[in-house]
Amino acid sequence: MTTTTTTTTTTTSTGPAPSGRLFSQGTNVHYGDFRDDIMHNGYAVIKGAVPRDRALKYADQIYDWLEGFNLGFKRDDPSTIHKDHLPDINEKGMCLGYAVSHESFTWAVRQEPEVIKTFEKVYDTEDLIVSFDSVNIGFPSRKDIEPNTPWPHQDQDPEKPGFRCLQGLVNLLPNGPKDGGLIVCKGAHLLSEEFHEVFKDEERIWSWTKEWYGFTKAGQEWLKKRGCEWIKVEAEPGDLLLWDSRTPHYNLSSETSQPRFCVYTCFMPVADATEEQLRVKKMAFEETKMTTHWPNAMHVVDLPVFRNGEADPYQRSKPREPVQLSERAFKLTGIPYLEQMAA
Ligand SMILES: [Fe+2]
Numbered sequence: 001m002t003t004t005t006t007t008t009t010t011t012t013s014t015g016p017a018p019s020g021r022l023f024s025q026g027t028n029v030h031y032g033d034f035r036d037d038i039m040h041n042g043y044a045v046i047k048g049a050v051p052r053d054r055a056l057k058y059a060d061q062i063y064d065w066l067e068g069f070n071l072g073f074k075r076d077d078p079s080t081i082h083k084d085h086l087p088d089i090n091e092k093g094m095c096l097g098y099a100v101s102h103e104s105f106t107w108a109v110r111q112e113p114e115v116i117k118t119f120e121k122v123y124d125t126e127d128l129i130v131s132f133d134s135v136n137i138g139f140p141s142r143k144d145i146e147p148n149t150p151w152p153h154q155d156q157d158p159e160k161p162g163f164r165c166l167q168g169l170v171n172l173l174p175n176g177p178k179d180g181g182l183i184v185c186k187g188a189h190l191l192s193e194e195f196h197e198v199f200k201d202e203e204r205i206w207s208w209t210k211e212w213y214g215f216t217k218a219g220q221e222w223l224k225k226r227g228c229e230w231i232k233v234e235a236e237p238g239d240l241l242l243w244d245s246r247t248p249h250y251n252l253s254s255e256t257s258q259p260r261f262c263v264y265t266c267f268m269p270v271a272d273a274t275e276e277q278l279r280v281k282k283m284a285f286e287e288t289k290m291t292t293h294w295p296n297a298m299h300v301v302d303l304p305v306f307r308n309g310e311a312d313p314y315q316r317s318k319p320r321e322p323v324q325l326s327e328r329a330f331k332l333t334g335i336p337y338l339e340q341m342a343a
Helices: 034-041 052-067 104-110 113-123 188-198 217-225 275-286 327-331 335-342
Strands: 043-046 128-130 135-138 166-171 181-185 230-232 240-244 249-252 260-264 267-269
Touching (some): 034 043, 034 113, 052 166, 052 260, 104 260, 113 128, 113 267, 181 240, 188 217, 275 335
Antiparallel strands (some): 043 240, 135 260, 166 240
């Protein structure tokens, strides 16, 4: 796989930004932009990566989608925020069914030029693939589902250290200090290897994938003693939030009347995916399945969706309309690269 070196527009007082993917030259370099935040803090906010009006339009489209199930949900009537009137959304705001990963609004956010450009800068290549991940639809004051308990974790296998994946989400509604959403442990990504050396014999919190590590109370205490602080990230509609997969994080529910909507956007170089993974990814695209945040389709999500303990009759395996992509976005599915390999 060839690597295209993109020219970054960012220059610093010490010269042009370093080449290569983020962290490839250690952390003692200077970019003069959001990449410095990711390097030092483990997360960053790209203000207005999506123009505010477009972000709010995507939020409206999510409302249209929710109302379109015809289960009685009405965006202007908070009394209709109830599982009987909504598609299945868990206590963390995750919607894992209904081919939502391939809905028009989800793909529209993934195709946003500044979002793509941001990840091109991080990996110093245009040859990227994007995850077919979910959306988060967090409504406040939900009493009809379980409470959202904190589950501080990192989305990376402790046995596979180093910078491997940058996770992201585009925030679509005003998201202030009490409006729920992403909370990160600042700077802990740089302590990840040391942490796992100390905690390598501890009993692990169960996980369905090796690429998830849950922090126990003792682990959280260790981070605290090392001076790591938990930061609730605040965002406006259209802001892109990014975090290193090693950064401990979780999400909070809104404590106000403000819902929280976002679309997860995660990109990685196609060179990081195997041919077999690209084949799985192609299948996931053609069958409009979800892949979690891993763009290399490490996992394909095909879980049953329930309504009152029975298979949800409103579950669907296809989005409302067939996926339509620009040429740029089609490359992000990895399919053109797979075809090149076969040629
Ligand atoms: Fe996570």
